[in-house]
Amino acid sequence: MPRLSEVIAALETLWPAERAESWDAVGTVAGDPDQEVTRVLFAVDPVQEIVDEAVKLGADLLITHHPLYLRGTTTVAATHFKGRVVHTLIKNDIALHVAHTNADTADPGVSDALAGALDLRVTGPLVPDPADPEGRRGLGRLCALDHPLTVREFAARAAERLPATAQGIRVAGDPEALVRTVAVSGGSGDSLFDHVRAAGADAFLTADLRHHPVSEARAHSPLALLDAAHWATEWPWCELAASQLDEISDRHGWDLRVHVSKTVTDPWTAHAASATSDPLGAPN
Template sequence: MTTVADAVAALEAAYPPALAESWDAVGLVCGDPAETIERALVCVDPVESTVDEAIETGAGLLVAHHPLLLRGVHGVGADTTKGRLVHRLIRAGIALYCAHTNADSADPGVSDALAAAIGLRVTGPLNPNPDGRTGIGRVGVLPEPEPFAVFVERVARALPATEGGVRAAGDPNREIRTVAVSGGAGDSYLSVVTAAGVDAYVTADLRHHPAGEHLADPSAPALVDVSHWASEWPWCGQAAEILRSALGGTVTVDVSSRRTDPWTAQAPGAPTRTGRFTG
């Protein structure tokens, strides 16, 4: 029988905890390592809807990218949002495992999954660790150059739809061949992508002032800003395949179908959910 510990070992072989940032909280949040499991669910966010899904599908393990308890807590009372989730998971016999910045830096990791979804051939990490192989973000190459307007539509088609859609900043006719990607919030790497000399940068949560200052540099790459959740959702399939392979098919592994992007509506006349290039 396959146990929670077996699944954790497979995940930590792929996403070594040593790769996690010092401030991060990764690993087994709740659950008995000795408990047997027959089904697992992989998601981006451990929230009410994905816990509902884990219970509905009969999962014994929920694997999430984002930590549930990132900051220190003194209790997990069921009268708090996160405490309530912990209680629900324990009562349902579901273990929770989180792989966050260790999955971001791993090879392959979160940004490899994003690059693959877009259709890039990865050439290396954007911000490499000393080993030169792991690190945050990836740099890749398109099969053929294409105008920025076409590339933005490529990104919008590749990722799950969200109410915020896809935003872009740059010359619509600019030729795009080399691309940097970073799943999740990536504006701290704007200077890195400029130094890398890529044509475009795809990430999430770009802020007004950093983006504006970046674009003031004529040598800076064009920007594509997507939903944080959408940028990391391709990783779910990667992690699911790692579990299926490592556990020899003894555990059914599902990818969450719940959209946990927090934005749920647009004002009338706003861009479409899949994005609109506006130049």
């Protein structure tokens, strides 16, 4: 079986830490480099529920997309929920490794996995990485549909293909407008509106869209906006990343057992639909 240091070295070839944003906190958070790794769990969030799942599974390594400590801390005392996560990991000899913005821009990365879940054909990055001479890395993805769909039909596809959450899919735009090209970005994407408009996409699917940026974006162009839950847009990456580690394990003869958590860690737990409106339509 490989040591943790060997597995981490392999993961660094997929998501080099130096490609993370300067504000980000990626890499190994906990773990002994010499410990053996036999079982790995992928998840979006390093929350207690996921760590407890890793303990129950008997995992030696937990790999998450979101950092545990994005900002600095002066304590890992178990009196705080993040401290309890650290204590649980160490007590059970579970290492934690984070791939965040370095996985967002990777080739393939978070938005490739999102596009794959929606059965979209990726044509290139939305915001290319200038350090990539091949022009394949970058933030977000531009995609094409095999055949045009209405906004209503594309929203229904997204609701069906992405993991179910309380939010579902919110839509801004004409439900009957035709969609041929789509921009996607896993996670929060309303800072990318200028790039989406410049690319000429018919629709943009992302998460965490806010009132004023959406209102202004709709005033600029007929671009349709689809807002999914943050967790749901990033969870497909877990399956992609697990398959990548499986391939590395097979190549090295490591015989790792790689799992993907299906636990929904989206913080929103319920949705009460308005009684005065018709989904994807006008008020009654």
